[in-house]
Amino acid sequence: MSTTTMNTATAATAAAIPSGRRSVARILALESKYEFLKLLRMPAYVIPTLAFPLVFYMLFGVALRQGPASTYNFPTYLIATYGAFGVMNAALFGLGVGLAVERGQGWLLFKRATPMPPLAPYVGKLVMCMLFGAIMVSALFTLGATAGSVRLPLATWLSLAGVQILGAIPFAAFGLAIGYWAGPNSAPAIINLISLPAAFGSGMWIPIQMMPGVVRKIAPFLPSYHFAQLALKTIGMDDHRESAGQGVTVLAVSTLLSLGLAWVGWRRDEGKTFG
Amino acid sequence: MTNQRQIDDDRPLAEMRGGVKKYGAVIALAGIDFAVQPGEVVALLGPNGAGKTTAVQLLLGLNRPSGGEVRLFGQDPRSTAARVRVGAMLQVSKVPETLKVSEHVNLISSYYPNPLPAAAVMAAAGLLGLENRLFGKLSGGQRQRVLFALALCGDPDLLFLDEPTVGLDVEARRAFWSVIENKASEGRSVLLTTHYLEEADALADRIVLISHGRIVAEGTPAEIKSRVAGRKIRCHTVLTLAEASALPGVRAVRREGELTELFTNDADRAVRELLLRDPSLSGLEVEGADLEEAFLALTGADTKEEVAA
Numbered sequence: 001m002s003t004t005t006m007n008t009a010t011a012a013t014a015a016a017i018p019s020g021r022r023s024v025a026r027i028l029a030l031e032s033k034y035e036f037l038k039l040l041r042m043p044a045y046v047i048p049t050l051a052f053p054l055v056f057y058m059l060f061g062v063a064l065r066q067g068p069a070s071t072y073n074f075p076t077y078l079i080a081t082y083g084a085f086g087v088m089n090a091a092l093f094g095l096g097v098g099l100a101v102e103r104g105q106g107w108l109l110f111k112r113a114t115p116m117p118p119l120a121p122y123v124g125k126l127v128m129c130m131l132f133g134a135i136m137v138s139a140l141f142t143l144g145a146t147a148g149s150v151r152l153p154l155a156t157w158l159s160l161a162g163v164q165i166l167g168a169i170p171f172a173a174f175g176l177a178i179g180y181w182a183g184p185n186s187a188p189a190i191i192n193l194i195s196l197p198a199a200f201g202s203g204m205w206i207p208i209q210m211m212p213g214v215v216r217k218i219a220p221f222l223p224s225y226h227f228a229q230l231a232l233k234t235i236g237m238d239d240h241r242e243s244a245g246q247g248v249t250v251l252a253v254s255t256l257l258s259l260g261l262a263w264v265g266w267r268r269d270e271g272k273t274f275g
Numbered sequence: 276m277t278n279q280r281q282i283d284d285d286r287p288l289a290e291m292r293g294g295v296k297k298y299g300a301v302i303a304l305a306g307i308d309f310a311v312q313p314g315e316v317v318a319l320l321g322p323n324g325a326g327k328t329t330a331v332q333l334l335l336g337l338n339r340p341s342g343g344e345v346r347l348f349g350q351d352p353r354s355t356a357a358r359v360r361v362g363a364m365l366q367v368s369k370v371p372e373t374l375k376v377s378e379h380v381n382l383i384s385s386y387y388p389n390p391l392p393a394a395a396v397m398a399a400a401g402l403l404g405l406e407n408r409l410f411g412k413l414s415g416g417q418r419q420r421v422l423f424a425l426a427l428c429g430d431p432d433l434l435f436l437d438e439p440t441v442g443l444d445v446e447a448r449r450a451f452w453s454v455i456e457n458k459a460s461e462g463r464s465v466l467l468t469t470h471y472l473e474e475a476d477a478l479a480d481r482i483v484l485i486s487h488g489r490i491v492a493e494g495t496p497a498e499i500k501s502r503v504a505g506r507k508i509r510c511h512t513v514l515t516l517a518e519a520s521a522l523p524g525v526r527a528v529r530r531e532g533e534l535t536e537l538f539t540n541d542a543d544r545a546v547r548e549l550l551l552r553d554p555s556l557s558g559l560e561v562e563g564a565d566l567e568e569a570f571l572a573l574t575g576a577d578t579k580e581e582v583a584a
Contacts, residue, residue: 020389030381034378037378109337109365114387114429116386
């Protein structure tokens with residue numbers, strides 16, 4: 001067997017001598033595809049990411065529709081905010097836990113030793129969490145249009161989905177920072193500790209207008225509040241405290257701060273590998 | 276002719292001059308010079324913590340040296356031009372477990388301009404038939420072979436193998452050696468790190484022995500073996516350290532409390548000499564010196580001081 005192996009390998013080497021080219025576009029596409037497959041085969045990621053927003057929507061958006069708060073259009077409001085919540089979680093967990101785990105295993109270090117384009121794994125992970133976000137949002141919209149009897153013009157559905165999916169970017173950046181600062185075991189706990197209170201305090205579960213004054217005062221300090229407001233603007237249900245431009249600016253600044261934090265963590269990580 | 280690879284010139288493929296790496300107050304590498312020449316299989320041999328992995332990381336551009344110079348194919352090791360010619364098997368505890376073997380190979384291959392065909396990679400690493408298996412479902416030996424396969428994807432001129440058989444049982448280790456030998460026999464250069472003398476002996480043309488971040492010996496496997504593969508004699512003796520170290524065949528001596536340890540290549544002769552000179556000798560034991568102790572004997576500053584005193 002060894003002789004065959006050698007001959008095959010040698011023949012391949014000879015054939016490959018004329019300088020070949022690699023395609024960065026193909027690398028990014030493969031990276032994204034395998035990031036997606038990797039997580040799709042991981043129930044610990046898929047179930048919380050896809051199922052939680054849908055289950056919450058069924059409970060609070062659909063089942064409580066007839067309850068005491070029935071004067072408010074919950075099913076429509078929550079389509080915007082649970083979608084945003086789901087995308088935010090997909091990005092935080094996908095980037096944060098994914099990176100912390102792969103960093104802890106030495107896998108990222110191995111990939112850095114290859115001629116991989118340096119940003120490829122991050123791009124792959126961002127595309128992957130946007131894809132998961134898109135799937136989750138589609139399922140949520142289907143649920144909203146059927147069980148929730150939500151009626152919106154097609155253009156509104158599309159712009160809502162666009163805002164929600166693009167909202168993955170600032171949270172992917174924050175996940176990146178967590179991935180470089182947290183260990184593989186602590187990352188999920190840290191993300192839950194941040195994302196659940198942030199989602200609640202941003203009016204993602206209960207309309208911000210119904211929250212106590214103190215929560216409404218704190219909310220503008222949370223990037224997730226601005227994300228929720230941008231999503232709500234597409235359906236005209238935001239709290240009118242800021243313009244879309246202001247919301248986008250806050251999220252852009254938050255993205256840059258997260259990237260800076262991730263960069264510092266990356267530098268710290270680079271000097272630490274020891275053996 | 277067919278099994279020799281084309282290398283542009285005679286420059287070393289990988290080279291480190293005065294390589295120093297400090298982590299805060301800890302000195303991992305204290306100034307190392309060595310090179311891997313075309314077609315050569317070099318083993319960096321040393322106990323855990325000797326600085327082997329650090330040396331590999333500097334050569335691969337994964338870590339900045341605190342001093343000295345590192346070149347890979349005459350270039351900055353971080354350059355893509357250098358990296359496309361290198362394949363590395365690092366100490367990765369786990370590869371993402373929910374991807375199939377073929378998917379991992381496909382992705383890593385995409386990074387290289389002239390990758391080996393996937394089938395050739397699988398065959399060379401002994402993974403035929405496991406293409407569709409998820410990494411998480413593989414045995415320990417199979418996992419190591421996947422890491423080896425990933426190092427081969429780019430059809431590299433130089434292979435880095437960092438502790439390639441650590442954690443494998445004897446049988447799996449030997450099977451793995453023959454896989455590595457196969458690749459080396461194509462004229463591919465290999466830099467291997469290991470703390471098994473047997474492994475360095477089986478695979479390498481040249482062994483560079485390092486301990487505490489320094490090169491302590493360099494030579495062919497036969498030369499190195501004669502220096503480190505010795506026996507250790509433990510006893511209670513009235514002989515002074517100077518007398519003990521002057522005994523024929525004794526390489527180094529160490530004393531811990533009442534106990535004297537002698538490192539030797541010829542235990543039979545050393546024991547005869549010991550008994551001859553110290554009839555009151557007691558508590559005699561002879562055992563194989565492990566590599567770590569052999570290094571201590573070769574390098575330990577404490578031994579030298581005691582011997583001098």
